[in-house]
Amino acid sequence: MNAARTDSAYLLPPGTEDLLRGVCADPFSVLGRHAHGRNDIVRAFCPDARAVKLVVPRPRSAPVERAMRRVDDRGLYVGTVPAGASYRLKIGWADGWEETEDPYSFGLLLGDLDLHLFTEGRHRDLDRVMGAQVMDIGGVTGVRFALWAPNAFRVSVIGDFNVWDGRRHPMRLRHAAGIWELFIPRIGPGERYKYEILDQDRRLLPPKADPMALATERPPATASVVVDPQLFPWDDEAWMNGRAARQADSAPLSIYEVHAASWRRPEGDPAGIMRWDELERTLIPYVVDMGFSHIELMPIMEHPFGGSWGYQTLGLYAPSARYGSPAQFASFVNACHRAGLGVILDWVPAHFPADTHGLARFDGSCLYEHEDRREGFHPDWHTLIYNFGRHEVSGFLIGSALMWLQRYHVDGLRVDAVASMLYRDYSREEGEWISNIHGGRENLEAIQFLRDLNTSVAQYCPSAMVIAEESTAWPGVSRPVADGGLGFAYKWNMGWMHDTLQYMSRDPLWRRYHHSEIMFGLYYAFSERFILPLSHDEVVHGKGSLLSRMPGDDWRKHAGMRAYFAFMWAHPGKKLLFMGGELAQVHEWHADGELDWRGLGNPMARGVQALVRDVNRLYRVLPALHREDSVPQGFAWVIGDDSDNAVFAWLRLAHGAPPVLVVCNMTPVPRPFYRVGVPVPGYWREMLNTDAQDYEGSGVGNEGGVHTTPDAAHGYAQSCVLTLPPLAVLYLSPDGGHA
Structure with missing residues (x-):
């Protein structure tokens, strides 16, 4: 040379x-x-x-x-x-x-099809394409980084491997998709990293965490973490193969809602948080013993502020490091399945916090959110609203949903704050919002996103559930997308919850004047597939605990709790109870504390807990209580007009199964010789009496059951004469209902 x-x-x-x-x-x-x-x-x-x-x-x-x-x-x-x-x-x-x-000896990393699908919002495996992916390229092991930041001037990967020096690993821009990519050899799982970004004016932004990181540091630290691609050796095939039947409309769905940090604190550490392996040993056996079918976890996706209870999420692809590693979370889900429990996660695609290391003005522009505050700022939570009309943002959110369902075998997602997504004027005054292209208040882009979300879940995870927390009268929330609906599997029945809790909080003396608060929910009970929720929202912000909402002395409060739970479990709709309700917890829930387990020293609290365990069992073994939950044929009024006595009675029905008669006496006055018409002659066994001494009730009842007489009543040729216990609910079924 x-x-x-x-x-x-x-x-x-x-x-x-x-x-x-x-x-x-x-x-x-x-x-x-x-x-x-x-x-x-x-x-x-x-x-x-x-x-x-x-x-x-x-x-x-x-x-x-x-x-x-x-x-x-x-x-x-x-x-x-x-x-x-x-x-x-x-x-x-x-x-x-x-x-x-x-790193600069490697050619293009992402394929053209990946880029094309990403830009169209149709890539359904983003957790395996974007972010930090451990892989082998040409016999070289390392990590491929891929980040969407189309308006950045320069992006670098920074981390422990380059002493957080943004000069060392600048990335290549794939202009067609606005994605930056780089393969860094000889690094692997456990590496901490972020992205250093210059905006179009070459101004240095605060270091950004990876929006699609599969793991993070434990807050308050904010770095992303590279994850081992070999997540977990699953052995839940039996559960997954039978999941469709377990979650069908006809199945007994009873959900225990949990805030994982405050369910129980590690012994001797009131500020500690149980990790997934500890929850696996303690929470799962408890929920199984209580007879619930599913655990619903308040958001465990990574979030910077614990006081948001997880609802201000930034790491939509990462289980929170507060509870352990991604593999440990997978082990928890696997253990739930092996114990016969489903797992539902609260998931928040409506909004995100404005922390500087997060999504806000991610590449110097409003990439994930709207530029105009009338569309992009949430006045209730002071958070930013996703731009659902942007294909890449919609795809990012759907990719997150599918990841939890596929990578972690999660059985369902409960979509938070759907009402705030559907309406452009949600919590806004005149002049504070922008109408849609037709001049209306509906958020057309969010509606399309929700339909795309549910269509994608139905396609890729057909036995999984997506549940809407939707508090308005929006029609067709749980109607299939093909029929013009939003496509959710279930909708929380917020109206039922507000009306019935209000009724139960009234002095029994005045309940006769508020009969409609119990009746009204049954006028629309079959307009959607409903879940009846007594969620965390009902025991915070000064509302008090469920027990504290019950009027009267201590005995009446506990009797009211037992009656309310039995009423709820016999009402059409699937069930959800927030942790602590079954303990008759005296004090309002606080996320920095733990449940009042010591309160079980009170026999009346133990009685409520035993009642919840028993109604779960009956709900599961009596087909009439669950099989036709979502259709009118599963319900028939017997007595709906006895407002003077605050008595209600109805039948729960299922084809080919014995009916269940439900009789509610919502006053503390025992009512002997109360005649109720029934459809079947013979002996009707008392399957549940919430006033039983086993539950610390007064023991008033029907000595195990009653025989009918040929006296017509309530449209039936025969009837039975019951003793209605005070503040109590009875379940009766002919010949025991085969339970």
């Missing part, structure tokens, strides 16, 4: 000065391998290195090491290798030598 040719190898291309100053938008034009006749030029930028060598392997002898020339004191090195020869970099740092492949 002649001298002139050799010297020309060290001429620096355009863009080099920008690279050295940390403002180069195309680092691959300067760094890595570049053809130069019979040799290739290699350039490496290693700020603060004391020396850099090229290591060139040879087939039959030891590799050759060639010193690279330092051509700029800021850390740019240049060397040559034979054309097409493989090479590694050997970098001398102050504390030793590092040998690695050159």
